[in-house]
Amino acid sequence: MATGITYQSKDGKFVRPDSTFRSFVSSDPNSQFPAEAGRYVLYLSPSCPWAHRTLIARKLKGLESAIDVYTFHPVMGPEGWYFSGEEGSLAEDPLHPGFTKIRQLYLKADPNYDGRFTVPLLWDKKTDQPVNNESSEILRMFGSEFDAVVPEHLRAANQPNGGLYPEALRKDIDELNEWVYRDVNNGVYKVGFAATQEAYNENITPLFAALDRLESRLSDGRKFLFGDGLTEADVRLFTTLVRFDAAYHTVMQCTLRSIRHDYPLLHSWLRRLYWDDGRFNGAFRETSLLDKYAHGYADARRRIVLGGAPLIVPAVPKEEELIPKL
Numbered sequence: 638m639a640t641g642i643t644y645q646s647k648d649g650k651f652v653r654p655d656s657t658f659r660s661f662v663s664s665d666p667n668s669q670f671p672a673e674a675g676r677y678v679l680y681l682s683p684s685c686p687w688a689h690r691t692l693i694a695r696k697l698k699g700l701e702s703a704i705d706v707y708t709f710h711p712v713m714g715p716e717g718w719y720f721s722g723e724e725g726s727l728a729e730d731p732l733h734p735g736f737t738k739i740r741q742l743y744l745k746a747d748p749n750y751d752g753r754f755t756v757p758l759l760w761d762k763k764t765d766q767p768v769n770n771e772s773s774e775i776l777r778m779f780g781s782e783f784d785a786v787v788p789e790h791l792r793a794a795n796q797p798n799g800g801l802y803p804e805a806l807r808k809d810i811d812e813l814n815e816w817v818y819r820d821v822n823n824g825v826y827k828v829g830f831a832a833t834q835e836a837y838n839e840n841i842t843p844l845f846a847a848l849d850r851l852e853s854r855l856s857d858g859r860k861f862l863f864g865d866g867l868t869e870a871d872v873r874l875f876t877t878l879v880r881f882d883a884a885y886h887t888v889m890q891c892t893l894r895s896i897r898h899d900y901p902l903l904h905s906w907l908r909r910l911y912w913d914d915g916r917f918n919g920a921f922r923e924t925s926l927l928d929k930y931a932h933g934y935a936d937a938r939r940r941i942v943l944g945g946a947p948l949i950v951p952a953v954p955k956e957e958e959l960i961p962k963l
């Protein structure tokens with residue numbers, strides 16, 4: 638069976654299904670999944686933008702030795718994510734000898750599982766079961782629940798504005814996350830995996846309108862989306878923007894503008910996160926794979942085209958932008 642990131646509704650629109658495993662690791666030692674160093678492992682492919690969120694948070698919080706990562710091959714295979722022993726991938730699952738595919742883990746957890754076999758997948762080694770496969774929730778857990786085991790200066794309470802999801806900003810962060818997810822994080826997929834010209838046309842305008850809105854948000858000189866402190870909203874936007882010019886603009890037909898040529902403030906913000914190793918422990922740069930993104934998305938689009946997708950004509954900037962008057 639061919640898999641790929643090609644979820645379509647009847648009218649050709651890309652629709653992302655909800656995640657299935659939704660338990661939480663908690664700082665409460667009496668909870669079902671207490672935050673303990675060495676107990677959990679993240680199965681992921683670093684090329685996936687959703688998994689990338691969790692990898693950044695793990696490094697930002699200094700959790701590298703507390704939470705293991707088992708890495709799949711960077712490009713999805715015909716049966717989904719798999720261990721290949723190549724390009725940074727393990728040869729097989731260290732926890733379940735003989736397992737080489739992500740689907741084996743999902744089916745071990747639930748033999749009747751009929752959803753997508755997605756990364757990231759947070760797994761409890763102690764009870765040998767999945768905890769959570771929703772990146773936004775894993776990102777949030779890493780942001781605060783493990784603070785008892787992270788170095789003191791990296792705890793949420795000791796961050797400039799109270800960590801990745803500070804109490805006072807929660808409502809505003811949720812509100813921004815919602816439209817950034819809809820129009821940007823998932824927006825690039827709605828454009829790139831649209832199966833009709835109508836679905837493509839309908840989604841490309843909100844994507845660039847949202848980027849315009851983010852650009853103007855930074856125009857008051859703020860360093861991060863919510864001021865001087867980095868929040869989860871920055872992490873969530875980063876994983877899309879770091880792929881934008883390399884893969885979304887080139888392969889996913891997000892053609893109207895590029896980040897580096899057309900959004901100077903977003904580009905500076907991206908450079909700040911990517912290069913500020915001292916402040917961020919290399920969490921953004923060292924988890925990014927700029928030379929891998931185009932390959933993964935080109936392969937996913939190839940599957941769509943081979944599956945008989947109709948011609949989608951990419952959007953082109955207007956004359957006044959393409960060839961401005963002298």
Ligand SMILES: N[C@@H](CCC(=O)N[C@@H](CS)C(=O)NCC(=O)O)C(=O)O
Nearest residue numbers: 640685687753754755756770771772
């Ligand atoms: N809601 C999920 C989405 C994750 C997701 O869509 N991951 C993709 C890779 S970028 C995947 O694993 N797809 C596998 C498949 O659909 O077969 C999350 O944010 O954690």
